[in-house]
Amino acid sequence: MSRTEPRRGRPRDPEADRRIREAAAGLLLERGIDGMTVDAVAERAGVGKATLYRRWSGKDELVLAAAEALFALEVRVPDTGTLLGDLTEVYTDLLRLAGSDEGRAFFRLAATEAGRDPRMGELYRISLAGRLAEVSEIFDRAIGRGELPPDVDRQLMFDWPAGVIVMRILTDMPLPGVDEAAAMAHATVHGFGAR
Structure with missing residues (x-):
C-alpha cells in the first residue's frame, strides 16, 4: 500500500x-x-x-x-461587399478604440515602449503581423472584385491609419473622429486602389 x-x-x-x-x-x-x-x-x-x-x-x-495581453486585441473583419464599406467599419473600430482613454494609453505605451525595449518591440511586431493576417481577407476579397490591384502594398495600407493615430497621440494633436472613418477609407481606396 x-x-x-x-x-x-x-x-x-x-x-x-x-x-x-x-x-x-x-x-x-x-x-x-x-x-x-x-x-x-x-x-x-x-x-x-x-x-x-x-x-x-x-x-x-x-x-x-x-x-502580450494588451497586444492580443481582437479585430473584427467585416464583409460589407465592398472595400470601402469594409475599411469604413475597420477604421470606425480603430478610431473608437484610439479615442478612448484606454486606447490612447495603449497606443502611447506601444509606441514609446516598443522603441525602448527590444522585447516589447518584438511583441508589438508580432501583434501587428497577426492583425495584418486577420484583415488580409478584406484585401483578398477586394482583389477578387477588382477593387485593388493584385500587387497592392498591403503592409502600407494597413500601417498608415495606425501611423496617423500614433503620431497624433505622441504629439498631443486631435485624433480623427469616428465620423471621419469613411473619409479615411475613401482616401485609402482611391489612393492605394488607384491604377
Whole structure:
C-alpha cells in the first residue's frame, strides 16, 4: 500500500493568472512600465507577492506578460461587399478604440515602449503581423472584385491609419473622429486602389 504525501499550503487558484495579467495590464496602461510595481499588481489582483513570483520571476517578465495581453486585441473583419464599406467599419473600430482613454494609453505605451525595449518591440511586431493576417481577407476579397490591384502594398495600407493615430497621440494633436472613418477609407481606396 503506497502512502501519498499530504498536500501542503492552500490549493493553487486557477483564476490567479488571469487576475494578475489583467491587473498588470491595467497598471501598465495607467502608469507605464516605470510606474507599475509588483506590489501594486499583487494588491490589485488580490494575491500575495509569493503567488505572483511563483508565476513570473520579476517585474520584467510581468511587464511582458501584461503587454502580450494588451497586444492580443481582437479585430473584427467585416464583409460589407465592398472595400470601402469594409475599411469604413475597420477604421470606425480603430478610431473608437484610439479615442478612448484606454486606447490612447495603449497606443502611447506601444509606441514609446516598443522603441525602448527590444522585447516589447518584438511583441508589438508580432501583434501587428497577426492583425495584418486577420484583415488580409478584406484585401483578398477586394482583389477578387477588382477593387485593388493584385500587387497592392498591403503592409502600407494597413500601417498608415495606425501611423496617423500614433503620431497624433505622441504629439498631443486631435485624433480623427469616428465620423471621419469613411473619409479615411475613401482616401485609402482611391489612393492605394488607384491604377
